[in-house]
Amino acid sequence: MTKTISQLLTVSTLTAAALVAGAPDAAQAQPACSPPPPVYASKWRIRNAAVQQNTGQWVLREMDFCADPACNQPLGGLAIDSGDSRSWSLPENAFDNDTSTLWKTFDADVAGQSWIGMEFPTNVQVRGLYIKTDNVVYSVDAIYVEYFDGSDWITADYFDSVPSGSELTYDVKVRDAFPVSWRIRNAEVQANSGQWVLREIDFCADPECTEALADGTAVDSGDSRTWSPPEYAFDDDTSTFWKTFDTDVAGQSWLGMDYDTLTPVHGLYLKTDNVVYSVGSIYVEYYDLIADEWVTAEVIDSIPSGSELTYGIGCPPPN
Structure with missing residues (x-):
C-alpha cells in the first residue's frame, strides 16, 4: 500500500x-x-508513475539518493528493487558510479509496478535525487519518490516530464499534497x-x-x-x-x-x-x-x- x-x-x-x-x-x-517535519527512514525508492509503452522495460544508468538537494552528498546502502531485474542488470549496478553497467527491470508495463531503491543501515533524510536515464525506449517520464515508514510506503515527492537520455538532479521534498x-x-x-x-x-x-x-x-x-x-x-x-x-x-x-x-x-x-x-x-x-x-x-x-x-x-x- x-x-x-x-x-x-x-x-x-x-x-x-x-x-x-x-x-x-x-x-x-x-x-x-x-511545514511537514523532516522525514528519516531506512528505505527509500523511486517508482514508475507512468508505463514504459515502448518495451515495458526500465533502465537507469546511474542514480543516487542524497543528503543534500544538489546531490554532493550521496548516501550509501543496500540496493533493492521490485524483483524483475536480471543477474546482469541488478539494482546495485545503478549505484556503482559506472555508466557502462545498468539496472534494467522488465515490469514497467504497468504504472506503479516497477521500483528501485536503497536500504540504509540507519534512518536517513533524503533531500536530493540524481538519476542518469537511458534512451526513450527504456525510460519512464514520471516517478514517485517514496520512503518506508515501517509498515507502508509513503509518497514524499513526484516528478513528471523526466527526460530520457539525460543526467538529472532533483530537490526532493516531503509534500503534504x-x-x-x-x-x-x-x-x-x-x-x-x-x-x-x-x-x-x-x-x-x-x-x-x-x-x-x-x-x-x-x-x-x-x-x-x-x-x-x-x-x-x-x-x-x-x-x-x-x-x-x-x-x-x-x-x-x-x-x-x-x-x-x-x-x-x-x-x-x-x-x-x-x-x-x-x-x-x-x-x-x-x-x-x-x-x-x-x-x-x-x-x-x-x-x-x-x-x-x-x-x-x-x-x-x-x-
Whole structure:
C-alpha cells in the first residue's frame, strides 16, 4: 500500500470552522500551516508513475539518493528493487558510479509496478535525487519518490516530464499534497435562476493574485453552453463569461483548471455577475494525484455579487 504523508492541503484559520460541516463529495483538508517535519527512514525508492509503452522495460544508468538537494552528498546502502531485474542488470549496478553497467527491470508495463531503491543501515533524510536515464525506449517520464515508514510506503515527492537520455538532479521534498487540478464548486443553491455566471476567474501562485496560473485546460461540471464555455472565464475579457445551468443543487456546479502537473495555488481571483447569477458560498478544491480524489482546501462565504474579489488560499507560499 502506498499513501501520502498527509494527503491533505492546509487550510486557513478563517475557514477552518466552516470545514467542520464538510463539503459533499470531497475530502477535507486539515487546518495546519506549519511545514511537514523532516522525514528519516531506512528505505527509500523511486517508482514508475507512468508505463514504459515502448518495451515495458526500465533502465537507469546511474542514480543516487542524497543528503543534500544538489546531490554532493550521496548516501550509501543496500540496493533493492521490485524483483524483475536480471543477474546482469541488478539494482546495485545503478549505484556503482559506472555508466557502462545498468539496472534494467522488465515490469514497467504497468504504472506503479516497477521500483528501485536503497536500504540504509540507519534512518536517513533524503533531500536530493540524481538519476542518469537511458534512451526513450527504456525510460519512464514520471516517478514517485517514496520512503518506508515501517509498515507502508509513503509518497514524499513526484516528478513528471523526466527526460530520457539525460543526467538529472532533483530537490526532493516531503509534500503534504499533490494538486494537479483546481476548481471552485457551489456550496449553495442559486435560488433565483439555478444558473451561475462568472465573468472572470484566476487561480494564482500568490495570495494577491499577481501571478495567475493560466497554463492549463479550463474544465467544468458539464452544463455550460457553446456560447458560455469554461475557457471564457479565464480569457481576461469581461465581455465574455462562463455560464452553467446546474446550480439548482448545492455542490453540483463547478469550474476549474486542469494543470496536469503539480500546481500549488495560494490565491483566487473572481469577477462575479449580478445577484440573479451569483452564489454566495463556494468550495475551493484540488484534485490530489496520490489520494485520487477531490480535497476541499477552503470554504469561502459571503461572496458579493457584481464584484471583483481576491482571496488568499491555504497557507502562504514559502519564502
